[in-house]
Amino acid sequence: MRLSLGKKAIRVLGLAESFRKGYSQDAVLAGVVMRSDFIVDGVVLGRCRVGGMDVTDSILEMYRKLNRDDISALMINGCIISWFNVVDLNKLYRETNLPSICLTYYPSTGLREYFMKYFPEDWSERVRIYEENGPRTEVVNKNGFKIYLRVVGVDVEAALNLVNKYTLFGRVPEPLRLARLIAHAILEERLQPQTIDS
Known part of the structure; x- marks a missing residue:
């Protein structure tokens, strides 16, 4: 699928x-819906x-x-x-018809042994989904940082162009940075001990 990157108000849903x-x-x-001019809507x-x-x-469900x-x-x-908890990029693409782009930021030596160790009852299903997401591709973003992409529904070059379009500094695109901040703030609030005003 081609992404219309030239359109000023292209939107992505960033999830963290x-x-x-x-x-x-x-x-x-x-999840944060962000336009490519960094307007959150x-x-x-x-x-x-x-x-x-x-x-x-x-x-x-969120989408x-x-x-x-x-x-x-x-x-x-x-x-x-x-x-x-393994994200199934292929299922996301089938259900939404939207390119699905997964970003990670550091090298990995593989996770099969951890799936087997911690999830003996369903490790094979987790590994199946993980492997069907396809290989990670190491790329360098516009700021010179190595990042790793898994993509379904779009090629790696187009995915990197989209990531670069949404990245102001460092490694993390703005929709993901903001989504992560929101999720963290909500979690911290939920973990605070509840007090009852007298």
Whole structure:
């Protein structure tokens, strides 16, 4: 699928999470709809199970809650989030018909052994989804930082162009940076001890 990068107000839905293992069974998901001129014109929240298998369905629910047809791509802060909850990029693409781009920022030596160690009952399904997402491609963004992309529904060159369009500084594109800040703030608020005013 071709992305119309020349259009000033192209929009992406950037998705990120925040969780603290041992404190809550659920992770907070946040989605930010951002135009390529960095105007934010949508925010959506969701949740997924820490260590679960539900993050893909949660992302789809968030997308549907927005109920809009002007989003051009999904941008996700990692394919393995909330402690090995695996994002299924192929399912996202099938269900939304939007290019799905997963970003990570550091090299990885592989996760199969961790899936097997921590999830003996369903490790093979997690590995299947993970591997069907395709290989990570190492690229260099416009700021000179190495990042790693997995893409479905678009080629790596177009995905990198989109990532660069939304990156002001460093490695992290603005929709993901903002989504991560929102998710973290909500999680911290939820973890605060509740007090009752007298």
